[in-house]
Amino acid sequence: MTQAPLDHWFVNQILIHETALLRYLHRHWSHPDEVPDLRQELYARVYEAAAKGLPTQPKAFLFTSARHLMTDRLRRNKVVSIEPMGDFDPSHVLIEDVSPERWCGGRQSLHRLATAFDQLPDRCREVVWLRRVEELPQKEVAKRLGISEKTVEKHIAKGMRLLADALSAEAGTHPLFAHTVNSDDVQHHAD
Structure with a gap:
């Protein structure tokens, strides 16, 4: 145009x-x-x-x-x-026992959490952010958003459940969890 x-x-x-x-x-x-x-x-x-x-x-x-x-x-x-800056090498960290795999896994976990957080419903995401990230008291969150404290509690519970569900669903497909035992394996070995 x-x-x-x-x-x-x-x-x-x-x-x-x-x-x-x-x-x-x-x-x-x-x-x-x-x-x-x-x-x-x-x-x-x-x-x-x-x-x-x-x-x-x-x-x-x-x-x-x-x-x-x-x-x-x-x-x-x-x-x-969490992105490296300049010539930063993940092996130059203060804690010597952090392997490159663990460092990379941490970055992937943060990315999965950010993605799950972005998928929360708008109001729920606002409440979770204010309460869990900014660490505002429940009363302040309710006042700032013009909702009741009970509604804040409900949004927190819903947000935490949705985040946990999203992360656990992804963990089930993650290669690190590929060898977990499922109910069919248990039944097969029981016979």
Whole structure:
């Protein structure tokens, strides 16, 4: 798409939602002074994506992109990258008994956890993040999200169950667990 039609689309389909977008960002982002930067980064992302292909539902795309941007920012602020930097060699760690296999396995486990976390329902993911990662008290999470403490408890329980289910389901297909005994093997050996 050429510049002029894309600019026209952006103004008519995206910028018209700026007031609602700002309300959304202020409601869900705990650092109000960062909202203008979030908005600009979001607009850049949406514009770049639209240059490759226009979304069929621009408003939904805008707000979904905003949610993803905030999640990315939270993750970036809270998690130290597990990717090696520069000439970092996994064997140069403080704990000498960490083998390359164990180091790699830890990275894979973190990746599986991040993937499972991203698949949680939106509200559930927010609650789990605030409660387990940011370690906010249950009462503060309820206040921040405008829900009851009982609802926070339910989201935590659901989130933990879904994460455990996702990780255990993946573990069943993981090569390290390929030799686990299943019920058919037990029955066969019992005969």
